[in-house]
Amino acid sequence: MRYYASCVLLFAALSFYSCRETGAAATDQDTRTEATKKEPLRIGMVTGLKPEKIAYYKELHANTWEGVLKKIKECNIRNYSIYFKKIEDKYYLFSYYEYIGDNYELDMKKMASDAVTQRWWKETDPCQQPLSDAAAAGEIWSPMDEVFHTE
Known part of the structure; x- marks a missing residue:
């Protein structure tokens, strides 16, 4: 099981407030129609990184x-970032991304079944x-709770 399974659980927990309709205009990076425009699901995760x-x-x-x-x-x-930080004597990765689709679980299964992604x-x-x-x-990344967001 991959960290994406954790994201599915996080998605279920956050979907009640993360997927409400907005009046924002679509951008060229976002191909959804105005009628289906939703706020992105924001995902934050953390894992350790082996020093070597x-x-x-x-x-x-x-x-x-x-x-x-x-x-x-x-x-x-979209808007996927991974940050690196040493805290005391341990190393961590913090990731953030936004999901803009309509079926997170299906998209994560599609990603997990991709041969190139599996090699990566x-x-x-x-x-x-x-x-x-x-x-x-049985995961690699741990989900983090969002405690603040502003645009």
């Missing part, structure tokens, strides 16, 4: 495979050190 894998992980993401980027976009994920995860997964809650659930 820091350089490799950064190198991978400095040269992210084109097929991975294409699949992210096809699966309705074979490179990135060994770099990461799941937090205890994620490890107990």
Whole structure:
């Protein structure tokens, strides 16, 4: 099971407030019609990073495979960022992205079944050190609760 399964659970918990209709105009990055325009589902996640894998992980993401980027976009994920931080003597990755589609679970299954994405995860997964809650659930990334947002 991937961290996307955690996102599905997070989606269910957050959907009551994250998917309300808005009056915002569509942009060229957002191809949904005005009638289906919804606020994006904002996802924040955290995982550890193995010290001996820091350089490799950064190198991978400095040269992210084109097929991975294409699949992210096809699966309705936008504004995707990953941050790196050393806290005391441990290293962490914090990710943030926005989901703009209508069926998060289906899009995450589509991503997980993609051969290029699976190869990418074979490179990135060994770099990461799941937090205890994620490890107990067989996941890599732990969902974070949003406590503030402004546009």
